[in-house]
Amino acid sequence: MGLETKPLSSLHAKSSYDPADFEVPTGREEEWRFTPLSRLKGLHDGTAAASGNVLVTVDAAPEAVVETAGRGDARIGAAYVPADRVSAQAYASFEKATVVTFPREAVASEPTVITFTGSGEGAAFGHTVVVLEPMAEAVVVLEHTGSAVYADNVEFVVGDGATLKVVSLQDWADDAVHVSHHHARLGRDATFRSFAVTLGGDLVRLSPSVAYTAPGGDADLTGLYFADAGQHLEHRLLVDHSQPNCKSNVVYKGALQGEGAHAVWIGDVIIRVEAEGTDTYELNRNLLLTDGARADSVPNLEILTGEVAGAGHASASGRLDDEHIFYLQARGIPFDEARRLVIRGFFAQLLEKIELPELRERVFARVEAELER
C-alpha cells in the first residue's frame, strides 16, 4: 500500500502499512530523538527476528465476541494506518490478530481482560482490534507482563453513541521492550476513556492516538507512570480533531527516581479547520524524586480554526515540594512516610478515575510497591 499524507498539518504527516515507506530512524528525527534506539533490539530497523512469543489470552465478558483473525481480515487496519516505522513493522509482521467485538447496544456486564504475557528471548509482533458497535458499552483491560521484545498496534473502533473504557497496564519485567500504538476512532457521540499505567520494562514507548469520524466524540486519556533507575518510559499522544464539536482531555502524570530514569511525554493536539467547537485540554506533570532522573515534556497544540470552545495545555516538572514535606513532618510524620503521602496524593486524583475498585486497588498497590523500591 502506498503512502498517505495529511498535508493540512505539519504534525504526523506520514502514515503507511509498509515499513519500507519509512526511513530507518537515526535518532535525529523529531519523533525519535528522545528514544534510545540501541535499546529497541532491532524493532526499528528490521533486524529484530520474530522468534519470540507473547501469549495473548482473553477473559471476555459474556456479551463480547472474541475471534482470532488472519492477516487478510478486513477489520484489521480499517481504523488505523501505522504512523511510524515500528508500528508499520508490527503491522507487517504479526501473524494473528485478536478481534473483540461488542455487538450493537450490548452493555458488557463485566470487564474484558486481554492479557499479553511475554516469555523471554526474541521479538514478537501483535495486533488487536476492539470494536464497539453503535450504542454498545464495555470496559477492556489490557495487561502486559513478562519478558518480551514486543511491537504491536491496537485499534479501538468506538461506534456511534458507544462507550469504551480501556485500562492498559504495562507491568513488564525489567528487561522488556515494548513499542505500541493505541488508536481510537470515535463515531458520532462516542465516548472513549483510556487509562494507561506504565510501570515495568526497560523501554516502553506507547503512542495513544484519537481520531473522530463524526461530531460529538468525547475522549479522555489519562496516564500514570513511574520510572525507576535506567528505565525509559515514553508516551506520545496525538489527538486529531477533524470534526466539529468534539472534546478531548489528556492528563498524564509521572514520577521518576534513580539514575537514568527517563520519562518522555509528547502531547500533540491538532484542531483542523473543520473542527469548529472543539474543546481540548492536555496536561503533563512529572515529579523528579531523585537526582539523575530526567523528564522531557513537550505539549504541541496546533490550531487551524478560530472557532474553538476551549484549547489549552500545561506541562510542569519539578521536585517534591519542601513545604509539603515540612508540613507533614512538623506533625510528627517521618520523612519517608511524608514523602509517600505526598506522592500518593500526586497520583490520587488520577487513580480515582479508575472506576473498577478491584483494578484501582491493584494499580494503587503496584504504585506503592514502586515507592518501596
Added chain:
Amino acid sequence: MSDSSRVRSGSTLEIRDLQVAVEDKQILRGVNLTVKAGETHAIMGPNGSGKSTLAYAIAGHPKYTITGGQVLLDGVDLLELSVDERARAGLFLAMQYPVEVPGVSVSNFLRSAVTAVNGEAPKLRQFAKDLKAGMDALSIDAAFAQRNLNEGFSGGEKKRHEILQLELLKPKIAVLDETDSGLDVDALRVVSEGINRFRASGETGVLLITHYTRILRYVKPDFVHVFAAGRVVEEGGPELADKLEAEGYEAYTKASA
C-alpha cells in the same frame, strides 16, 4: 496570671541565645526565653522583627540556619532532632500559612499524624469519635475530613484546622504563629476557645506570636515579650500588651534602627 509558681512535673521549653540566619542574613540575634507548662507567653513585635523566624527555626524549617544557641525541651536539644522528631518530642507549630497538599485527605493526614505522635495507630472508632468532637468544638463541617489538606480552605478554615490538630496531637509546647491573622471576630473566638481548651490542663505551655493585641483579649497571656530586630527588647506581664495597644511599636523600631 496563672499559678506558675506552683511546683509541677510539666514540660519546659528553654530557648538559649538562639541565633538564626536566612541565607546570609542574620535574623535572630540571641533570643532567650523560657516557657513552662501552664504558662502562656505572647511574643509581639513589628513586621520583620523575626517573630516567625523564631517559630520556624524552633520547628526546624530547612530554610533557616541555626548559627548559635540551643532550644531545649525538657533538657533535650530540639536543634539536634529532625523536624518530625521534634514534633514527636512534643513540639507543635500552628502555622500562619498552612500549605495545601493535593491528594492527601484531611482525615488520612490527621490519622497519620496522630499515629506518628502517639507511636501507635489509634483505634478507628475512638479516632472517629475524637475527630468528630474536635471538629464540632471548632464548628468545622463534617465534610471537611474528606477534603484535600488545606486545599481551597478559607483563611478561617485553615486556622481552625491548625487548632484541631493542636487538640488532637496534645503537644507539650505549642507555638502559634499569627493564628489570629485573617480571622473575623467569630472565627477568632472559636479558635481562641480551642487554644484555651488546650491550655486548660495546665500541663502545656503556649508561645503565642502575634502582631496585634486582639487575640490577647480571648487568650490571656501570663507574660508578654516585645521583639525587635531579632531579639527580645522588653518583657512584662499582660499590662505590656495594653501599652503596645495604646502606643504601638514605634518606640521599639526607632530604638533598634
